[in-house]
Amino acid sequence: MKKFLTLSLLVLSSVSLLAQNWYIRPGVGYTLPTNQVNFPEVDAPAADVKINGMTGDTTSTKLLTGNLGQGFRVGAAFGKMFNDNVGFEMGINFLRGVEEEMALLTITGLPNLTEAKMTGQLWTLDVSPSLIVKGSGDKWVPYARAGLFIPVGGLLTVTNSINDPNGALAGMPGVNYTLESTMEVKSQFVLGYQGAVGVNYQLSDDMSLFGEVHFLSFISPAQETEITEYEAVLTGVATRSLSDLSEYEKKNNFEEEITPNSNVQGNPGFDANKPMDRLDSFLNLSAVTVNIGITILL
Numbered sequence: 001m002k003k004f005l006t007l008s009l010l011v012l013s014s015v016s017l018l019a020q021n022w023y024i025r026p027g028v029g030y031t032l033p034t035n036q037v038n039f040p041e042v043d044a045p046a047a048d049v050k051i052n053g054m055t056g057d058t059t060s061t062k063l064l065t066g067n068l069g070q071g072f073r074v075g076a077a078f079g080k081m082f083n084d085n086v087g088f089e090m091g092i093n094f095l096r097g098v099e100e101e102m103a104l105l106t107i108t109g110l111p112n113l114t115e116a117k118m119t120g121q122l123w124t125l126d127v128s129p130s131l132i133v134k135g136s137g138d139k140w141v142p143y144a145r146a147g148l149f150i151p152v153g154g155l156l157t158v159t160n161s162i163n164d165p166n167g168a169l170a171g172m173p174g175v176n177y178t179l180e181s182t183m184e185v186k187s188q189f190v191l192g193y194q195g196a197v198g199v200n201y202q203l204s205d206d207m208s209l210f211g212e213v214h215f216l217s218f219i220s221p222a223q224e225t226e227i228t229e230y231e232a233v234l235t236g237v238a239t240r241s242l243s244d245l246s247e248y249e250k251k252n253n254f255e256e257e258i259t260p261n262s263n264v265q266g267n268p269g270f271d272a273n274k275p276m277d278r279l280d281s282f283l284n285l286s287a288v289t290v291n292i293g294i295t296i297l298l
Contacts, residue, residue, distance in 0.1 A: 021087075026076040027293025029214065031095065036065040037284040039102045039120070046102055053110035053168055064102060068122040068156065069216070069285035071097035079132065087132045089145070097122040102158065105169075112165040118158060120185075124285070125153035128194055141200040141208070149192030149218050156185040156283065158225075167234075175234055182229035185222055187283055192218030196291070206297040214289040222281045225252040251275035 039046035048062040072095070079089025099121045107114035130147030160181045167175035198212025227250045230242040242250070248263070253275045260267055262277035 021081045022298040023079050023081070023295055024076060024298060025079065025089070025091075025210065025293060025295045027074070027210070027291045029073045029289045029291030031067070031070045031073055031097075031287045031289040036067060037286075038063065038065055039068070039100070048104045049106070051105070051107045053107040053114065053166065055109070059108075064104070066100045066102075067285075067287055068097050068100055068120060068283060069095065069124075069218075069287045070100075071095060071122075073289055073291070077128075077130075081132075081134070084136070085134050087134070089130050089132055091128040091130065093126050093128065095122075095124045095126075097124075107164075107166070107168050110166040110168060114164045114166050114168050116160075116162040116164070116169060116179075118160050120156055120158045122156045122283075122285075123154060124151060126151050130195070134200075139202050141202065142198070143200065143212075144195070144197045146193075146195035149194040149216060151187075151189065151192070151218075151220070154187065156187070158183040158185060162232075170234055172234060172237070175237055177232075177234050179232040180229070181227055181231070183225050183227050185225045185283075187220040188223045190218075190220050192216060192220075192285075194218075198291075200295060208295045209292070210295055211292050212290075214291055216285065216287050216289070218285045220283045220285065222254045222283060224254065224275070226250060246272040247274055248272045248276050252278050254278055254280045256280055 046064050048060075048064055049058060050060045051057070052059050073093055075091055075093030077089045077091035079087055081087035099119050101117065102120045103116075103118035105116040127150045128147055129150070130145040132143055132145040135142040160179065160183065162169060162177065162179035164170060164177040167173050167177050170177040194214065194216045196212045196214040198210055200208040200210045202208045227242065227245065230240070230245060232240040248265070248271070255262065255277050256279075258264060258277060258279055261269060263269070263271055263274050264277055
């Protein structure tokens, strides 16, 4: 009986110790605009172009750069320490990027200003398995982790807006032309790499605050685009909506190479009932994020 009680106490103690090695780590962060990259050319050159409407000359061209991954990031990680210094955790994170200006065309010198603008906004959902290594300390405990970035969801939404009271872009002088459209860009599945360095501040035996700098290396090729909203109006002349667009006008497929067999207008096998083939475009989401949160031992 004593042996049984002793064995039971040892099992309960072991289970308790194992439970103490598990933790949950919710947090929030902001991706800093430290990594400025060229925007992908989704439906127009990624540039700020200014044109003199009287002469037709381009007066300036400026490449537009930014980071579609800049924005707020929330997530949580579940982890287990194998010993005092080495452990493993699985994180899940959601990023909502800020709206970025991806292309801008301005025509001056006419009776009214003509402007065409394209903006993009991204969201992503990922899981991030990592190995974690902790240092030692009473109150302040440094750590580092490294692992994979595995995208499980995401979408880039591109909005195109044209305000052309002169009819310059429509080729109909004096006719007011407006366009509003929304395009969704889906990317191919690829893996990225991520890691962080940070420090825990012990609040109690079971709870600590953390602050960290998170690094992400992730470049994803675009796979396809589709226009989901579209309305173009030539006042007093004509209106086009989404249902008026052909499959070729609504959808794009991205390819490594464009050949005579690609579905491009002018090629022998061109088919307006199929998506347009375009050269590959890439979304670069590599960035640095500052995260804060709380770690709770379970």
